[in-house]
Amino acid sequence: MANTSVRRYFKHLSDAITTIFEGMSITCSHFVRKPYTIQYPDRTPVRIQDTLPPRYRGILAVDLEICTGCLACERACPIDCIVIDAPKDQKTRQMQLTRFDIDIAKCMYCGLCSEACPTGSIHHTTEFEGADYSLESLIRHYVATPVAAYKAKKGEETDPVVAPILERGLAYIADYAEPVDMKKYKAAQEADPAA
Numbered sequence: 001m002a003n004t005s006v007r008r009y010f011k012h013l014s015d016a017i018t019t020i021f022e023g024m025s026i027t028c029s030h031f032v033r034k035p036y037t038i039q040y041p042d043r044t045p046v047r048i049q050d051t052l053p054p055r056y057r058g059i060l061a062v063d064l065e066i067c068t069g070c071l072a073c074e075r076a077c078p079i080d081c082i083v084i085d086a087p088k089d090q091k092t093r094q095m096q097l098t099r100f101d102i103d104i105a106k107c108m109y110c111g112l113c114s115e116a117c118p119t120g121s122i123h124h125t126t127e128f129e130g131a132d133y134s135l136e137s138l139i140r141h142y143v144a145t146p147v148a149a150y151k152a153k154k155g156e157e158t159d160p161v162v163a164p165i166l167e168r169g170l171a172y173i174a175d176y177a178e179p180v181d182m183k184k185y186k187a188a189q190e191a192d193p194a195a
């Protein structure tokens with residue numbers, strides 16, 4: 001009986017010593033291993049934003065040059081993040097954008113506003129760093145001085161400034177309308193993770 005207890009005692013002792021060494025060997029191996037983690041943001045070889053897929057729903061941006069003032073985005077937002085003022089100018093009878101605010105503190109990045117936009121003016125970017133010191137500063141004001149709302153041309157857009165912006169907007173809409181081919185996407189990511 002006494003022999004069995006002594007044997008069990010030494011067995012436990014040996015198990016304890018073995019497991020301590022096993023654990024310490026794993027811990028110590030990390031001194032010589034290449035780290036899996038990287039320090040953010042100053043130690044990344046490329047900006048994280050540049051490695052995100054194009055459909056990433058980051059902080060919204062607005063291209064006022066192609067905003068028609070239709071208010072579709074404002075109406076589509078389920079939590080009232082967007083406030084637009086677009087009165088008609090009494091002299092010119094043209095719609096003026098006097099206010100276009102987006103509260104990015106409230107925004108849940110659902111994409112409903114950009115889906116409703118007919119020109120791709122309001123769109124998600126790959127930007128996600130929005131931290132600031134106050135809630136007020138998280139309200140993005142896009143109108144500095146009143147601007148005329150965009151009027152779609154019957155034919156092609158010929159204004160050299162507006163045309164490329166509209167092209168970007170329409171490409172954005174078309175891209176979202178297409179279902180993602182995950183096989184192609186994964187293959188492209190594997191070939192070039194920064195693409």
Ligand code: SF4
Nearest residue numbers: 077107108110111113
């Ligand atoms: S992404 Fe969604 S929550 Fe954010 S402004 Fe657009 S509709 Fe509103």
Ligand code: SF4
Nearest residue numbers: 067068070071073117
């Ligand atoms: S951003 Fe788009 S949806 Fe919103 S008011 Fe302008 S054109 Fe209309």
